[in-house]
Structures are given as structure tokens and as C-alpha cells.
Amino acid sequence: MTLSFSQLSLSPSLERAVAEMGYENMTPIQAQAIPVVLQGRDVMGAAQTGTGKTAAFTLPLLQRMMKHDNTSTSPARHPVRALVLLPTRELADQVAEQVKLYAKYTNLRSTVVFGGMDMKPQTAELKKGVEVLVATPGRLLDHIEAKNCVLNQVEYVVLDEADRMLDIGFLPDLQRILSFLPKQRTTLLFSATFSTEIKRLANSYLQDPVTIEVARSNATASTVEQHFYRVEDDDKRGVLKQILRERGLKQAFVFVNSKLGCARLARSLEREGLNTTALHGDKSQDERLKALEAFKSGAVDLLVCTDVAARGLDIKDVPAVFNFDIPFNAEDYVHRIGRTGRAGASGLAVSFVSGRDTRLMGDLEKLLGKKLELEALELEADKRPAGHFNDGQRAWQQPETAREERDIRESRGSRGSRPEREARAPSSRPVRAPRAPADPLFDKPYEPSLAAEATPSWEAAQKPASRLSPNIKTRKKVPALFKSAPVAPVTPVTDNS
Structure with a gap:
């Protein structure tokens, strides 16, 4: 009732x-x-x-x-x-x-x-x-x-x-x-x-x-939709962004296990264009309060936090919680996902499980009393350029530009006196690194030198060595301005007594 x-x-x-x-x-x-x-x-x-x-x-x-x-x-x-x-x-x-x-x-x-x-x-x-x-x-x-x-x-x-x-x-x-x-x-x-x-x-x-x-410590809200995806560590950020985009999520908690990982993930997501802030134990009180206010007001979309920093946070209407790391303590999983799906509202809890999380998943299954099925998620192809590569004949180029110029060179090379190139696949052509220009100084054969000169030019150009120390300065001669007056001889005084 x-x-x-x-x-x-x-x-x-x-x-x-x-x-x-x-x-x-x-x-x-x-x-x-x-x-x-x-x-x-x-x-x-x-x-x-x-x-x-x-x-x-x-x-x-x-x-x-x-x-x-x-x-x-x-x-x-x-x-x-x-x-x-x-x-x-x-x-x-x-x-x-x-x-x-x-x-x-x-x-x-x-x-x-x-x-x-x-x-x-x-x-x-x-x-x-x-x-x-x-x-x-x-x-x-x-x-x-x-x-x-x-x-x-x-x-x-x-x-x-x-x-x-x-x-x-x-x-x-x-x-x-x-x-x-x-x-x-x-x-x-x-x-x-x-x-x-x-x-x-x-x-x-x-x-x-x-x-x-009211409820057992291992009970999870029935209104929370829970998913466990098998994701390797290097793909977690990409999967996070993909789920946010596909689900149209405006805000979410993202939990990690360490303060260092929290700060690094927040900086990485911020660089990738997501409004993100971090909440962990090394933050000052003023920084924590500002982060919470920004998240409550909607100025921040993702709040990346640790368990200790987020314990007891009462922020309403959070649509999703992401376990970027599986918690070391299985009971922390219940606390984490308890921040979504409150007051009868629906919520989403997504956990990323890597190959090293086997023991942690076992602890979580014991706590929840059921088998947790891992789902596969196909990560969308990255639309950014795949990087730079060296074609062996030019400096580093963008892939498309290099590919176009390579095709032109191949089409030119198939004409003229070498028709056998047409039958050779492009991939079988040996790729040679560009050679540096020859240096005549090193390519010149050895020649014996002529008879040594009496005094080499470089030695003759030197100043004659001085016997004085470089720290001793010679006194300059100064001409006398006045003639010195003759000094009268001093007669010794004798005692006649």
C-alpha cells in the first residue's frame, strides 16, 4: 500500500x-x-x-x-x-x-x-x-x-x-x-x-x-537496463562515443577505478569534443562543487568520476551510467548503477568488460546471483585518415594523394620499351628507399699527400707564442713629465760625548 x-x-x-x-x-x-x-x-x-x-x-x-x-x-x-x-x-x-x-x-x-x-x-x-x-x-x-x-x-x-x-x-x-x-x-x-x-x-x-x-545490498533497480559489452581497453573510448550517439544520450556518469585514469579519460574526451569534467579525490573542494553545479545545470555532458568521489551524489534524472572500468568491489557496481533509473524512471547501465576482468566479473555474478552474458558490439569504422605512410619515393604523404600519384606512375611505366611491367602486379614491385645524393669528399679514392711543407700555412698564420701568462699584463712605458730634483746626501749624526 x-x-x-x-x-x-x-x-x-x-x-x-x-x-x-x-x-x-x-x-x-x-x-x-x-x-x-x-x-x-x-x-x-x-x-x-x-x-x-x-x-x-x-x-x-x-x-x-x-x-x-x-x-x-x-x-x-x-x-x-x-x-x-x-x-x-x-x-x-x-x-x-x-x-x-x-x-x-x-x-x-x-x-x-x-x-x-x-x-x-x-x-x-x-x-x-x-x-x-x-x-x-x-x-x-x-x-x-x-x-x-x-x-x-x-x-x-x-x-x-x-x-x-x-x-x-x-x-x-x-x-x-x-x-x-x-x-x-x-x-x-x-x-x-x-x-x-x-x-x-x-x-x-x-x-x-x-x-x-528495504532492499538487499545486492539488489539493482528493475527499471535499469543493464548491458555488458566485451570491449578491449583501446576501443573503450570509441565504443563510449558510439553508444552516446546511437542512444541520443545527453548526460551520463562515467566511472573509472583510479584518480589518474579519471583525469586522463576526462582530458581525452574533452579533446575529442565532448563537454566533460572529472570528479576525484585530488580535486579541491571548490573544483568539486563547480563540477557538480556544471553537471546539474547541463553545461557538462559527461561526469567522469571515481567511486569515493561520487558516493552519495544525489543528482536526479541521470539517463545513463557507464562503467568504463569494472569496479574492484562488486558492491560498488550496485552503488554506481543506482544513480540512474530513480523514482520509477528508466535508466541505462553499460559496462565495458576487457579480457583482464574475468575475476571481477565472477565476483559480480556471485553478488547478483545470476550469470551475466557478454554482448558483442561492432565498432564503427573510424572515419578519420588512417595516418601517413612512406611510398619509398617521396616524403610522407596523405594516403589518397600518394595512391593517386602511384597510379599515375604505374600507368606511365606500362608504356614504351618495357611491356613486361603490365604483367607485374603493383604489389610485387620492389619499393626502394630514396638514395641520398653522392658526396665527392667520401667517394674520392685515397691519394697519398705530397711532401710536408717546411711550415704549414695554418701554422704560419699563428701568432708567435709568448712566454708570459695570458693573465699577466705588461706595463706600458710612460714618459716622464718632470725632471727629478737631486737629493742631498744624508750626513750621519755622531755622538761626541
């Missing part, structure tokens, strides 16, 4: 914001999680990417905090009451944007803090007072140590993409942050999988949680 947001009895300000965003019916994770959170229970939820997790925890938290809604300008009246922790900067920025949209008709304040940006603007926002704080663990600890925020009145904590936070190594930071919070609070944990580490984390910090699992 499909539930609508009108059945939740939300406050008029929240209902108005939800209606403006065009949401009517709840997704499965929202239908199960929102009523539980409204009751104040802890939740441990698992749902695939793009199922509406953000609204599943944002709307009930805002509804419960409406009792603190006030118009006061005093920062003391706006302490942090809800803390949302996320693993990446991009995801934190997107969740913060969603929170602002849902709370736009309330007086509840919100802000976001993450690394890679100047702390001063973030500090200014925190000093004003905010009820909802969205943050990455590292930057939040920076503000806590700088005493820019106080968390002693936090009532709700959300750990979103918790499995990714553990993979990145945020567990020590999470433990420190949670130690600053009140013991009595509501904790919500969302993860793509319920691994052993996630269950251990939930047992440590959640109190009698309600477990919600």
Missing part, C-alpha cells in the same frame, strides 16, 4: 515545502522510517542509493523540533539540536541543501561544515546559532576544539552512509564526537549494508533500535 505525505500530519510549513518539491507519495524507506522516527525510536536502516533516505530522517526530525521554533535573534535560543554526520563533502553539502528546502518556511536554522573550505565563514554561521548542523567528522572536530560549537543540547544524531565512514577510517572521530553528546538522545544509522562492523557500531551507540531493510 502506497502512503502519501498528507497522511503524516506534518506541520503546515513542512507540508507546504514538501508540496513545492513535488512529492506526493512516500518511498518504501520513507514509509517505514518516518513513523518510527516520529515516535522518538532509534533506527538502523538499510536502503539502496536514491531511495529517499534524506527525507526519511529530515522530515520527522524537523517535525519533532517544531516545538523549538522561534523568531528570536539570540544565538542562545538556537542551540544545536540535530547533528547529521556524513563521510564526504559533496554528500554533506547536498543533505544540507535538502534540509534548507524542507525547513524554508520554518524559523529553524541550519548550516553545514566540511573540510577543504575556510573555517571563518563556517564559524560565523555557528556563532549565530543553528538547530540543524550537517557536518563531516573531521571538520566538526576542528570546530569543537576551537570551541565554535556546543553539542550539550543535541537531541538527535544521524549517521548517514555509516559503512562508508567506517571504510574511510572515521571510527575514532565518530567515537570522539559521540562522547561530547548527551546520553539521552535519538540515534539514526543508515547504511548500504549491515556488515559486522555496522552491527557492532549499532550495538554500541543505539538503544533498542528498529531495524528497517
Whole structure:
């Protein structure tokens, strides 16, 4: 049974914001999680990417905090009451944007803090007072140590993409942050999988949680059309462009396994005339945000990215996802193709499989529980010139020009006194490289030299050797201008005493 947001009895300000965003019916994770959170229970939820997790925890938290809604300008009246922790900067920025949209008709304040940006603007926002704080663990600890925020009145904590936070190594930071919070609070944990580490984390910090699992971690959306093409590495770019052209795709994600490969592929596609940008871990925060905005606005057609950089990106209506490289981790395949075919829309997922991907494909088949058939795709002939070649008689030429001149030479050579050339195939004619002009100096036979001259001309032309060092300059003789006066002799003084 499909539930609508009108059945939740939300406050008029929240209902108005939800209606403006065009949401009517709840997704499965929202239908199960929102009523539980409204009751104040802890939740441990698992749902695939793009199922509406953000609204599943944002709307009930805002509804419960409406009792603190006030118009006061005093920062003391706006302490942090809800803390949302996320693993990446991009995801934190997107969740913060969603929170602002849902709370736009309330007086509840919100802000976001993450690394890679100047702390001063973030500090200014925190000093004003905010009820909802969205943050990455590292930057939040920076503000806590700088005493820019106080968390002693936090009532709700959300750990979103918790499995990714553990993979990145945020567990020590999470433990420190949670130690600053009140013991009595509501904790919500969302993860793509319920691994052993996630269950251990939930047992440590959640109190009698309600477990919600909408879809298995290896489930893929049924609205996504999946294709696996056998393509060698050198042909992947050509096949990518061909599929984009044949399908008439306007935008797409292109996933690669390394930051270096991401940057190289983006540059190569850009040189070939495709509006492309790269998104990987070596990009600065400003560059990442600009790339995302360009893709959302349609200024960029292809977003080439790595798994870490793209984890949690919430970009709607992406028609296709290309796995330029088969992911090393089979579960990343599910996360990748989960970015298309959302909200019931159709999507396309294309994977390029080379000869070295046998083991990775085996892991993927085990995860998905089915045999994956590889399709053959005929690559269109390249319409560009095949290159240059040397015909052995001229400098490097374009193929067509060289072929025409060769035909003319062959037709001329078939006339006259050598009719046997007509029977000889052109391909059988030996091709000789052009010979360099003869040099008489080297072709001249050896001749013995005449008797040596007494003094060779080259030796006679030399200046006579000097015995003085070249660093010693001779003093020039200067004529005397004045005659020196005679000096009187000095008479010695004797002691007569």
C-alpha cells in the first residue's frame, strides 16, 4: 500500500515545502522510517542509493523540533539540536541543501561544515546559532576544539552512509564526537549494508533500535537496463562515443577505478569534443562543487568520476551510467548503477568488460546471483585518415594523394620499351628507399699527400707564442713629465760625548 505525505500530519510549513518539491507519495524507506522516527525510536536502516533516505530522517526530525521554533535573534535560543554526520563533502553539502528546502518556511536554522573550505565563514554561521548542523567528522572536530560549537543540547544524531565512514577510517572521530553528546538522545544509522562492523557500531551507540531493510545490498533497480559489452581497453573510448550517439544520450556518469585514469579519460574526451569534467579525490573542494553545479545545470555532458568521489551524489534524472572500468568491489557496481533509473524512471547501465576482468566479473555474478552474458558490439569504422605512410619515393604523404600519384606512375611505366611491367602486379614491385645524393669528399679514392711543407700555412698564420701568462699584463712605458730634483746626501749624526 502506497502512503502519501498528507497522511503524516506534518506541520503546515513542512507540508507546504514538501508540496513545492513535488512529492506526493512516500518511498518504501520513507514509509517505514518516518513513523518510527516520529515516535522518538532509534533506527538502523538499510536502503539502496536514491531511495529517499534524506527525507526519511529530515522530515520527522524537523517535525519533532517544531516545538523549538522561534523568531528570536539570540544565538542562545538556537542551540544545536540535530547533528547529521556524513563521510564526504559533496554528500554533506547536498543533505544540507535538502534540509534548507524542507525547513524554508520554518524559523529553524541550519548550516553545514566540511573540510577543504575556510573555517571563518563556517564559524560565523555557528556563532549565530543553528538547530540543524550537517557536518563531516573531521571538520566538526576542528570546530569543537576551537570551541565554535556546543553539542550539550543535541537531541538527535544521524549517521548517514555509516559503512562508508567506517571504510574511510572515521571510527575514532565518530567515537570522539559521540562522547561530547548527551546520553539521552535519538540515534539514526543508515547504511548500504549491515556488515559486522555496522552491527557492532549499532550495538554500541543505539538503544533498542528498529531495524528497517528495504532492499538487499545486492539488489539493482528493475527499471535499469543493464548491458555488458566485451570491449578491449583501446576501443573503450570509441565504443563510449558510439553508444552516446546511437542512444541520443545527453548526460551520463562515467566511472573509472583510479584518480589518474579519471583525469586522463576526462582530458581525452574533452579533446575529442565532448563537454566533460572529472570528479576525484585530488580535486579541491571548490573544483568539486563547480563540477557538480556544471553537471546539474547541463553545461557538462559527461561526469567522469571515481567511486569515493561520487558516493552519495544525489543528482536526479541521470539517463545513463557507464562503467568504463569494472569496479574492484562488486558492491560498488550496485552503488554506481543506482544513480540512474530513480523514482520509477528508466535508466541505462553499460559496462565495458576487457579480457583482464574475468575475476571481477565472477565476483559480480556471485553478488547478483545470476550469470551475466557478454554482448558483442561492432565498432564503427573510424572515419578519420588512417595516418601517413612512406611510398619509398617521396616524403610522407596523405594516403589518397600518394595512391593517386602511384597510379599515375604505374600507368606511365606500362608504356614504351618495357611491356613486361603490365604483367607485374603493383604489389610485387620492389619499393626502394630514396638514395641520398653522392658526396665527392667520401667517394674520392685515397691519394697519398705530397711532401710536408717546411711550415704549414695554418701554422704560419699563428701568432708567435709568448712566454708570459695570458693573465699577466705588461706595463706600458710612460714618459716622464718632470725632471727629478737631486737629493742631498744624508750626513750621519755622531755622538761626541
